[in-house]
Amino acid sequence: MSLAMNERPEEPGIVLTEEQKRRRRARSIAIALALGAFVIVIYLVTVVKLGPDVLRRPL
Amino acid sequence: MTDLGLHSGGLRFAHGVGGSIADYIALMKPRVMSLVVFTALVGMALAPVQLHPVLAVIALICIAVGAGASGALNMWYDADIDACMQRTASRPIPRGYVAPEEALTFGTILAVGSVATLGLVINWMAAGLLAFTIAFYVLVYTMWLKRRTPQNIVIGGAAGAFPPMIGWAAATGSVSLESITLFLIIFLWTPPHFWALALYRTRDYARAGVPMLPVVAGQDETRKQIVIYAALLLPVGLAPTIVGLAGGLYAVVAMGLGGIFLALALAIYRTREGRAADHAARRLFAFSILYLFALFAALLIEYALGGLFGRTLA
Numbered sequence: 001m002s003l004a005m006n007e008r009p010e011e012p013g014i015v016l017t018e019e020q021k022r023r024r025r026a027r028s029i030a031i032a033l034a035l036g037a038f039v040i041v042i043y044l045v046t047v048v049k050l051g052p053d054v055l056r057r058p059l
Numbered sequence: 060m061t062d063l064g065l066h067s068g069g070l071r072f073a074h075g076v077g078g079s080i081a082d083y084i085a086l087m088k089p090r091v092m093s094l095v096v097f098t099a100l101v102g103m104a105l106a107p108v109q110l111h112p113v114l115a116v117i118a119l120i121c122i123a124v125g126a127g128a129s130g131a132l133n134m135w136y137d138a139d140i141d142a143c144m145q146r147t148a149s150r151p152i153p154r155g156y157v158a159p160e161e162a163l164t165f166g167t168i169l170a171v172g173s174v175a176t177l178g179l180v181i182n183w184m185a186a187g188l189l190a191f192t193i194a195f196y197v198l199v200y201t202m203w204l205k206r207r208t209p210q211n212i213v214i215g216g217a218a219g220a221f222p223p224m225i226g227w228a229a230a231t232g233s234v235s236l237e238s239i240t241l242f243l244i245i246f247l248w249t250p251p252h253f254w255a256l257a258l259y260r261t262r263d264y265a266r267a268g269v270p271m272l273p274v275v276a277g278q279d280e281t282r283k284q285i286v287i288y289a290a291l292l293l294p295v296g297l298a299p300t301i302v303g304l305a306g307g308l309y310a311v312v313a314m315g316l317g318g319i320f321l322a323l324a325l326a327i328y329r330t331r332e333g334r335a336a337d338h339a340a341r342r343l344f345a346f347s348i349l350y351l352f353a354l355f356a357a358l359l360i361e362y363a364l365g366g367l368f369g370r371t372l373a
Contacts, residue, residue: 016077023077030080041117045180048113 078157085151086134086162087127087169094351095126095222101355102226102241105304105362110230114181118229121177122222124169125189129196129218131166135159136201143267146260177229185229192221206268209275216249217242223355240298244354247295251288251324252347254281258327258340278336282328285343289324293317296354305358306365312357316350 016024078086099122103115110118134141134152138159141147151157157165170193178186200215220242227238257264257271258281264271273281296313299305323343330339 020077023079026080027077027083030083041120041176041180044113045117048111 078151082151082156086131088130092123092126096123098355099222099226101359102223103230106227106230108231118181121173125173128166128169129193131162132197133201135162140267144263181229182232184232185225188225188228192218209270209272212253213250220245237302237304240302243295247292251285254285255340255344259337286324286328289321308361309357320350
């Protein structure tokens with residue numbers, strides 16, 4: 001209880017400027033695009049390495 | 060905006076500003092990356108075994124990202140030096156746009172990711188060479204040699220010479236005499252390239268405490284060394300033809316380019332005073348970049364023409 005009374009929830013902490021928010025958003029988009037590109041790379045490698053024979057396996 | 064300032068422990072850099080995408084691209088030294096990718100492409104194309112085009116593109120991306128990782132780790136470690144030099148003061152860390160630990164994390168993730176992907180997708184010989192190149196550039200050149208010896212870029216230059224060998228290894232899974240000749244060309248090209256720059260940036264390097272050859276041994280000794288390396292580069296430039304990797308067309312181009320390189324080095328040796336001396340050094344520096352691109356382009360063009368005309372050019 002006393003701990004809760006000592007807390008100061010009204011303090012805003014670190015407040016990002018609009019420019020910092022814009023840059024953070026751009027970085028997040030870039031990371032998402034890089035991850036998406038990595039998934040595509042793995043997909044393409046799988047297709048190239050396995051080739052069409054992967055579809056012709058005996059049932 | 061920034062928290063850049065001096066304190067007793069040396070330079071202190073900003074935290075939490077948050078770089079833009081352009082800052083992170085700048086951390087990867089895109090101009091160096093372009094040379095790395097191009098020389099790796101040539102090594103890959105000239106190899107006797109051809110990679111599937113999709114795998115070749117992925118291998119080149121891995122090599123490019125590995126080179127970018129080296130650049131980011133170099134900028135992380137050298138941020139204090141970069142802040143003192145006119146040429147590098149506008150890099151993202153000295154300007155306070157990217158925090159040093161962000162650059163360290165960024166570089167480490169790229170290094171591990173590029174080596175692991177190259178190993179899993181292509182082969183572990185190429186991945187091992189890429190890992191060695193990154194480690195050599197960061198640990199041997201940046202952390203050990205750069206601040207200690209005027210031979211820093213002679214030995215450290217090996218890191219920049221590995222990409223064609225990595226390209227070759229990506230295709231063949233091995234290292235051979237042919238790929239070593241490509242390594243030797245870049246290895247011997249690096250010292251005169253950077254010493255020409257250091258000749259007209261001597262005060263910059265001295266202020267930063269980097270023991271480049273002109274700072275430690277003087278400008279005259281540097282001029283002599285530039286001529287020696289340019290003279291060595293001329294015959295080594297012909298080595299691909301001697302080992303059968305290239306033909307007559309390449310040999311003619313290599314002779315011409317090597318001759319110009321040597322002539323510009325001799326011009327530096329003769330012109331020692333005033334603005335003319337600076338001008339001569341700038342001319343060799345600019346030409347040296349063209350030299351390497353043109354030499355490797357000649358290898359690639361001759362190879363492509365050989366494919367068109369049934370390899371009769373050799």
